[in-house]
Amino acid sequence: MISKSRWKLLAMLALVLVVMVWYSISREDRYIELFYFPIPEKKEPCFQGEAERKASKLFGNYSRDQPIFLQLKDYFWVKTPSAYELPYGTKGSEDLLLRVLAITSYSIPESIQRLNNAPVAGYEGDVGSKTTMRLFYPESAHFNPKVENNPDTLLVLVAFKAMDFHWIETILSDKKRVRKGFWKQPPLIWDVNPRQIRILNPFFMEIAADKLLSLPMQQPRKIKQVQKPTTGLLAITLALHLCDLVHIAGFGYPDAHNRKQTIHYYEQITLKSMAGSGHNVSQEALAIKRMLEMGAVKNLTFF
Numbered sequence: 001m002i003s004k005s006r007w008k009l010l011a012m013l014a015l016v017l018v019v020m021v022w023y024s025i026s027r028e029d030r031y032i033e034l035f036y037f038p039i040p041e042k043k044e045p046c047f048q049g050e051a052e053r054k055a056s057k058l059f060g061n062y063s064r065d066q067p068i069f070l071q072l073k074d075y076f077w078v079k080t081p082s083a084y085e086l087p088y089g090t091k092g093s094e095d096l097l098l099r100v101l102a103i104t105s106y107s108i109p110e111s112i113q114r115l116n117n118a119p120v121a122g123y124e125g126d127v128g129s130k131t132t133m134r135l136f137y138p139e140s141a142h143f144n145p146k147v148e149n150n151p152d153t154l155l156v157l158v159a160f161k162a163m164d165f166h167w168i169e170t171i172l173s174d175k176k177r178v179r180k181g182f183w184k185q186p187p188l189i190w191d192v193n194p195r196q197i198r199i200l201n202p203f204f205m206e207i208a209a210d211k212l213l214s215l216p217m218q219q220p221r222k223i224k225q226v227q228k229p230t231t232g233l234l235a236i237t238l239a240l241h242l243c244d245l246v247h248i249a250g251f252g253y254p255d256a257h258n259r260k261q262t263i264h265y266y267e268q269i270t271l272k273s274m275a276g277s278g279h280n281v282s283q284e285a286l287a288i289k290r291m292l293e294m295g296a297v298k299n300l301t302f303f
């Protein structure tokens with residue numbers, strides 16, 4: 001038999017528990033503190049120009065005056081000759097580009113974050129909750145640009161071929177869509193505000209390929225698959241150019257011999273799916289290791 005006072009105590013405890021649960025659910029941040037181990041926030045000093053100094057060691061003698069996004073004035077008023085074709089330059093794509101720049105913007109945001117169609121919702125603990133910039137190419141564009149982005153997220157087109165400029169032009173000017181010329185069908189209807197669109201300066205692709213991976217800038221036309229940096233390596237290159245402190249998360253591929261391990265946190269595809277992608281995963285891993293060792297970037301996850 002449980003005595004009356006014990007019942008009272010149990011009832012009190014149950015009440016306290018109910019109030020705690022109610023309070024913590026009503027305040028999501030408290031909920032995290034009460035039911036999970038809070039991750040201690042490490043305050044790191046951010047020295048102005050720190051990443052810049054490290055980047056110049058990595059990139060050698062390179063100009064920081066380059067605009068992040070392509071701008072109309074450089075193609076309209078003056079002709080800006082480029083030594084390379086896409087994805088390392090704009091040679092041969094100037095007319096298409098001019099039309100795209102006439103309908104997009106080029107102002108610069110304060111900071112940068114994620115890329116391609118990687119989801120944010122549900123992974124905020126690892127990837128943060130605000131997407132300042134999302135690097136993408138037509139084939140990686142989410143069919144609904146509102147998903148995984150904020151209303152003010154900049155959607156930064158990384159052009160790999162002239163058709164990529166053509167695609168964005170047809171979308172923004174509602175011209176006749178072209179289906180051919182893509183390795184995967186990009187969206188044909190894309191409900192996006194042209195003010196959100198930017199065109200990345202191919203200079204960053206050139207730096208990533210040339211300085212970080214030592215890839216040839218001009219590859220024979222008949223070659224089946226052109227070697228190129230991943231969007232992630234490109235994003236790191238851009239971040240080193242833009243930011244004082246660069247943290248990376250989610251980089252590092254599974255063991256090349258482990259055919260079953262998935263490569264993304266959000267889907268089940270494995271390394272096999274990357275065959276023919278034109279990326280050199282082990283070369284990129286070495287480049288990132290070098291950046292980590294010299295303290296140019298800091299890793300938030302396992303590499």
Ligand SMILES: CC(=O)N[C@H]1[C@H]([C@H](O)[C@H](O)CO)O[C@](OP(=O)(O)OC[C@H]2O[C@@H](n3ccc(N)nc3=O)[C@H](O)[C@@H]2O)(C(=O)O)C[C@@H]1O
Pocket residue numbers: 115116117139140141229230231232233250251252253254262263264273274277279284
């Ligand atoms: C199957 C395939 O072609 N996958 C490519 C995908 C795919 O085209 C898009 O996701 C489509 O939406 O795109 C890429 O890359 P992806 O979008 O997978 O990844 C972005 C960056 O994260 C790095 N990464 C990814 C997974 C992992 N386990 N470790 C990593 O280090 C990648 O190296 C990359 O730097 C791309 O654009 O670069 C490169 C991938 O090769």
Ligand SMILES: CO[C@@H]1[C@H](O)[C@@H](O)[C@H](O[C@H]2[C@H](O)[C@@H](NC(C)=O)[C@H](OCc3ccccc3)O[C@@H]2CO)O[C@@H]1CO
Pocket residue numbers: 137139160161181182183184228229230231276277278279
């Ligand atoms: C940063 O690169 C992006 C992605 O990570 C790559 O996987 C992808 O590679 C594709 C490559 O760009 C395509 N090449 C051309 C010239 O379009 C290649 O095309 C082969 C092909 C052709 C026709 C029909 C199907 C496939 O396909 C690669 C993917 O398998 O490039 C991305 C940037 O576009």
